[in-house]
Amino acid sequence: xxxxxxxxxxxxxxxxSGAGGGMAAKVLCEAGADVVMLEAGPMWxxxxxxxxxxxxxxxxxxxxxxxxxxxxxxxxxxxxWDIEGEPYTQAPGSQFDWFRGRMLGGRTNHWGRIxxxxxxxxxxxxxxxxxxxxxxxxxxxxxxxYDKLDRLVGLFGxxxxxxxxxxxxxxxxxxxxxxxxxxxxxADKLHITCVPNRLSVxxxxxxxxxxxxxxxxxxxxxxxxxxxxxxxVLLPPAQATGRLRIITNAMAREVLTDESGLATxxxxxxxxxxxxxxxxxxxxxxxxxxxxxxxxxxxxxxxRFPDGLANSSGVVGRYLTDSTGLSVGGHIPKMEHGVPHxxxxxxxxxxxxxxxxxxKKLDFPRGYHIELGGGKRSAPGFGFMGGxxxxxxxxxxxxxxxxxxxxxxxxxxxxxxxxxMIPNEDTYCEIxxxxxxxxxxxxxxxxxxxSQHEVNQAKxxxxxxxxxxxxxxxxxxxxxxxxxxxxxLEPVGxxxxxxxxxxxxxxxxxxxxxxDCQAHDVKNLFxxxxxxxxxxxxxxxxxxxLALAMRTAEGIARQRxxxxx
Amino acid sequence: MAAALVWSPAxxxxxxxxxxxxxxxAAKSATAFKPKFFTAHEYATVAVxxxxxxxxxxxxxxxxxxxxPAFMDFMMIDQPRRQVxxxxxxxxxxxxxxxxxxxxxxxxxxxxxxxxLDEIAYTTNPDPGLSHAIAFFSSFRDLTASGFWxxxxxxxxxxxxxxxxxxxxxGCPTAALTKLGVKYS
Numbered sequence: 209x210x211x212x213x214x215x216x217x218x219x220x221x222x223x224x225s226g227a228g229g230g231m232a233a234k235v236l237c238e239a240g241a242d243v244v245m246l247e248a249g250p251m252w253x254x255x256x257x258x259x260x261x262x263x264x265x266x267x268x269x270x271x272x273x274x275x276x277x278x279x280x281x282x283x284x285x286x287x288x289w290d291i292e293g294e295p296y297t298q299a300p301g302s303q304f305d306w307f308r309g310r311m312l313g314g315r316t317n318h319w320g321r322i323x324x325x326x327x328x329x330x331x332x333x334x335x336x337x338x339x340x341x342x343x344x345x346x347x348x349x350x351x352x353x354y355d356k357l358d359r360l361v362g363l364f365g366x367x368x369x370x371x372x373x374x375x376x377x378x379x380x381x382x383x384x385x386x387x388x389x390x391x392x393x394x395a396d397k398l399h400i401t402c403v404p405n406r407l408s409v410x411x412x413x414x415x416x417x418x419x420x421x422x423x424x425x426x427x428x429x430x431x432x433x434x435x436x437x438x439x440x441v442l443l444p445p446a447q448a449t450g451r452l453r454i455i456t457n458a459m460a461r462e463v464l465t466d467e468s469g470l471a472t473x474x475x476x477x478x479x480x481x482x483x484x485x486x487x488x489x490x491x492x493x494x495x496x497x498x499x500x501x502x503x504x505x506x507x508x509x510x511x512r513f514p515d516g517l518a519n520s521s522g523v524v525g526r527y528l529t530d531s532t533g534l535s536v537g538g539h540i541p542k543m544e545h546g547v548p549h550x551x552x553x554x555x556x557x558x559x560x561x562x563x564x565x566x567x568k569k570l571d572f573p574r575g576y577h578i579e580l581g582g583g584k585r586s587a588p589g590f591g592f593m594g595g596x597x598x599x600x601x602x603x604x605x606x607x608x609x610x611x612x613x614x615x616x617x618x619x620x621x622x623x624x625x626x627x628x629m630i631p632n633e634d635t636y637c638e639i640x641x642x643x644x645x646x647x648x649x650x651x652x653x654x655x656x657x658x659s660q661h662e663v664n665q666a667k668x669x670x671x672x673x674x675x676x677x678x679x680x681x682x683x684x685x686x687x688x689x690x691x692x693x694x695x696x697l698e699p700v701g702x703x704x705x706x707x708x709x710x711x712x713x714x715x716x717x718x719x720x721x722x723x724d725c726q727a728h729d730v731k732n733l734f735x736x737x738x739x740x741x742x743x744x745x746x747x748x749x750x751x752x753x754l755a756l757a758m759r760t761a762e763g764i765a766r767q768r769x770x771x772x773x
Numbered sequence: 774m775a776a777a778l779v780w781s782p783a784x785x786x787x788x789x790x791x792x793x794x795x796x797x798x799a800a801k802s803a804t805a806f807k808p809k810f811f812t813a814h815e816y817a818t819v820a821v822x823x824x825x826x827x828x829x830x831x832x833x834x835x836x837x838x839x840x841x842p843a844f845m846d847f848m849m850i851d852q853p854r855r856q857v858x859x860x861x862x863x864x865x866x867x868x869x870x871x872x873x874x875x876x877x878x879x880x881x882x883x884x885x886x887x888x889x890l891d892e893i894a895y896t897t898n899p900d901p902g903l904s905h906a907i908a909f910f911s912s913f914r915d916l917t918a919s920g921f922w923x924x925x926x927x928x929x930x931x932x933x934x935x936x937x938x939x940x941x942x943x944g945c946p947t948a949a950l951t952k953l954g955v956k957y958s
Contacts, residue, residue, distance in 0.1 A: 389950070389953070389957075423937070552937075554942075586935065587936050607830055609827070
């Protein structure tokens, strides 16, 4: 097939327009670089395309999921676990669910905006408990970037001084909803830390963006840019330099290299005309998502790199982890027949529970935090109070049933655990030797397994969430899943916090990237997504992806100015 | 000549009411809704079932008032994986009605319909012979609730007060806090 090559040589080619790609583009364009960005999906503009204020009855499907919107038709992210024409496969006995965004801004369009810093301990876990590996950088090295990130993007939170949950530069947190205070009351009694949440949603204007208007629909994409997404915050300043070219519907296929082993650009398939193109660049930054970037490297085979690019260690695709996750809902009689009022607030919980225990006294290492749900946080839509028999015990029909819906509506709380999974040898991705996608690009095959560490942690989550519900005088809405069902642990990948596939390290034999997220094997190749993570602290990964991408991009600019790149 | 079809007075009355209701519904709009998935008989069954599940009361109208049957028809086309269970479930309801009353569900009397629902609308019914009908009804009830409560009428009934622009978030009103026994420190 003939490859259509463009004559221009860019300074940098960035693959992906989400958190990492957006940040790299902002920093590098502002540093003076000519940047070309490849995005696999279409353009998307929250001001025009967001369904932020839609009512369920505005659509005949009332907000139900569609094949391209698994979180509901009004959700801000195009993509999902299953994308037509883009399969991935599972090794026998494995389940890994891979959520991919296909649009400008990627998954930053619908994420939960939970913006937690990793703490000092999270960078040196092996030194502390002997499991996994330490990062090649410390909290002190990344802290300045977290600080700059906080000032650039903005987030709310409160100064708590919890040792491994570093405070940031916070805007004031919104007042909790009334039932969140009720949850806190129970948490206090149980000695579970419960503090204001940390979300990248503005409660005060910042850098030309307005404060939140509290419609509760961050996940649909904010039409006023009051929350963080890459196209709301990072791409506009990059575009303002006049040095960013974005190519959409560009499915990256291979990183191109020359005889000397340096990257020379990226070839891609234009999804619209299905033809092969190539862009040339002096530096390549992969930010296509941890697994997509690993796939790209593994598919970039040549005589010089027979096992894929930057893979002399054989580590590309390995050390894959997701956050652990499971949820428990509870019916709280005290919340029945509540005083009607607007409970929407920001798009997430206003309180959360950071990890509060000492693992030395537990049968599992590493922690989890608890995300809160409940009340009447959005308009009744598709799926409203499904399984009413879980509430009233019987189901039923008629006038008494109608009254039951009214009585139980809003009288529930939900707890979701998000915990740390430790990398294991049986969880990784590789190229499936037999399967290609619709563009002829070989696809990933996943291997996934939780270890006893995660299973024990899941059991602890189940017990804790039920304890809180009981303390509130309520009843859990589901029985505890069996040990065989891993206590309700979601499949690996389901929490959409997958990281680790191109991990950093000081030893080129056991890592893909050095401490600057630069490939050991290819000095003008960098990774700026979740791939570089050495461990996956229970802190949702986006804030660290952003801080790390900023550090990586500033490092690229510095090396370029010094003439070493 | 085949034996004449004889209706009891009650059945005749029922049929008359059924026809009158159908006529009234058709008259409501010049172009009556034509289901894309349901047959006419299935659609009539759906209309009866949803109003038994969510009837009109002092606070709001019934499921058919809120257009639930048309919503269900849309969802069957939109999410085809639901079709088999829906079609089979409705057939099951008719078969149970036939075996008990010798009539399809729409032709059964109101008392007979309720008698059947008293058996299949409760997940606590331990009768293993009814497990499929009970499972169908639970899922049908869920879809009815989705279709009813997501309308303007349903949302107003539930007194949901959000989805508005709020200049300043002041948390929850004192009355709501007091009821839960919490306060802002």
